[in-house]
Amino acid sequence: MATVKDFRVKEKPTWCPGCGDFAVLAALQKACANLGLEPEEVVLVTGIGCSGKLVQHFGSYGFHTLHGRSLPSAQGVKLANKDLTVIAAGGDGDGYGIGMGHFVHAVRRNVDMTYIVMDNHIYGLTTGQMSPTSRRGFISKTSPQGSVEEPVRAVETAIANGISFAAQAFSGDVKHMETLFEQAISHKGFALVNVFSPCVTFNKVNTYNWFRDMLINLDEENDYDPTDRQKALDTMYEKSGMVYGVLYENPRPTFEENILGASETAKAKLDIHMPTAEKNEILAGFR
């Protein structure tokens, strides 16, 4: 059986010391090992940004795609081979900015996969511009007078559009993140884990301490019921999104179970050679 070592590679990450993404990498490696997954059965697909480099340091099959396009790539992978464990990952700019269109539709579609968003409220790799999750008034290189836009409410949007699993995690609590990843990967359907993963270099506002002061752990609230959609939405609004833990669970049939052409055998494992007689029968259909 694979151990956490098998999900590691020798190449060292180039993230800044203290970056929240280290915690995400460690938690994901642990979660996969804990679940008894074999590295060759896992495909990690990422977008572009500091967060996207996650795939360069994770010892499974990987695809480092384009900015904002991890979700369509990952859905293509899963639909091609449903036997694989598919995880997509990226940042808040990648997922909720350039990739927001794909996000909403991936939520609706409900392909069985996990989506990890490393949300640091800023563009890090391009050295500090406001991001879709930056709060109003956030000062950055591209918002010198403070952002005048409302931050995107991605998790609420996901819940409103019928996501089947939504959680938030915090890089300051790796152990907890690990269990959330395990739940998300085990969940059958599209599972979102929005991780507050501070950028220690360019975001001097939304720091570890800032998140630590703001965040409430829902998993420690006895009366929180993650199957209550309205409660999940209300909680997000009341707490300005500053909660972590499992927010919402809504198990429903996956896309790949329901589509035309669904088969017991994964597509990639089908024998694609068609007998001549069947091809001729199809041709005869045109007569």
Next chain:
Amino acid sequence: MFEGLTWKVGGAQGEGIDSTGDIFATALNRRGHYIFSYRHFMSLIKGGHTHFKTRVCSHMIGYHGDDLDILIAFDQTTIDYNWHELKEDAVLIYDSSKLKEPHIPKDKPNIHLCPVPVTDMAKEVGNVIMKNMVACGVSAAVVGLEPDAFDRLIEERFGSKGDRVVDNNKRAIRIGYDYAANRFSTLKTLPDPAPEADGGGHLYISGNEAVSMGALFAGCRFLAAYPITPATEIMYWALANWPKYGGTVVQAEDEIAACIMAIGANYAGTRAMTSTSGPGFSLMQEAIGLAGVSETPLVVVDVMRGGPGTGLPTKTEQSDLNELLYGSHGDIPRIVLTPSTVEECVYFTMEAFNLAEKYQCPVILATDLFLGMSKQSVGVTDIDPDKIPIDRGQVLSDEQLANMEKRTFARYRVTDSGISPRTIPGQKNGMFTALSNEHGEGSPVEIEDPETRIRMMDKRMKKLSDFDLGEQSWEYDGPEATDVTLVGFGSTAAQIKEAQMALQRKGMRAGRLTVKVVKPFPDEPVRKVLQGAEKIVVVENNASGQFADLLKQRVGYHAKISNCLKYSGDPFTVKEILDHCEQLKGVMV
């Protein structure tokens, strides 16, 4: 001058013009005639002008003809719009229930006018929509066709709706037939049918259907696409026929997602494609670069329409050529196939999947609305479904991987051919990270050092150095030395062929060349066949002469090349090509 019988029905969109044409043409195809049908339609649902034209011949044709023998007009607009196309002795059948006093121009006095109260007769049968069947019946009488030629087709099409519907449709045909037979007699005769060996009809198939079928035969089991005219029929055929074989169609949220889903699926080992038209193809450019740099197989089908922007969504054009050749930033190896017939749509699609996996690069197959949406008769033996055997390229076996030292597989290993054997997710000891960043041979991390960059770029760019589809890439017909050689790519082949024949009948030495693989371009053979041409007329459906520019770039002959361009949205007529040749000084004898 032009062979066959040409027939057209026209009216407002939403009146059932297409189903009238489809029933008439399908019935004739079943009877053993060779058919080519062209749909003229607009980007709206109700109103406007639409028509359906069918040309009937005794041999295979790829074009609906310049002129018209029979026109069925459901409204005055149809008469006005199509009058110029009518032959001097054509038959004009019009709906006299609606057109009490039609305006008929005076310049063609020998046209047979056939007023038929089509709408009233349809109401008599019980439903105004039946006027389509009445029109088929009238047409049958006018061309001397027995009215029961439609019976089996009607039973097949309407059988599920019950006997009453079937009977009413048959009755509508007979009412139309009797009315016309009693008043007009047989005004035109059909060419002889040339049925298949078993006495049955030919395949009646469009380029879009041929592409979708070719993909199924090639083992493609995943299509991600966004609805767009004129490519959507590829999705329709796939939805109807692929699921039985485990194939799935995903309607993506946009063409960016569609193309990237197809890349993801190919990466995971399923043959996958996307299909689109100009606007969608533009959105796919970045993804095409991703397939190129990550060396992931990808098949993209572009059914070209009038551009730019939203352009002419329901009209034909070949103006995506530059984007097919050069679209996407950076340098990538790519293959661009431009089939010129329905049969080639099948074969080239099958070939596209082999090439994509052999060279691990994007393969773009481009047709256009004219080839994609027109249905035509093809001989049953003209499509050999086993012609292109499936070849999955270099994929390492589980055994090969098991014999390798742990974690030493280098996905992008530099080889003599530039092609690196790949692995498929799920295979033990074959793990790798595909990257859109520049990367080294085996490391999962991006690199920026100049030496590696150059080595990896060179590796990718040399992959196609041995590419040669041989005589599949081009087709030349004509003498070694010509007064004029007509050159085109893709769907213009049929009109070019008819124009060449017309020129030859006039005693000219005329050649024709169709290029079917525009990248990598078959430089040497094309240079050779054009060497002996006095003049080169490049026939293409765009405003800037994109293909002529490519020809000049690849083989030269600048001084001999003349541009025969059309960008009105309609396919070329043979006459337009001949007129162009006529205007060329010194060419005509």
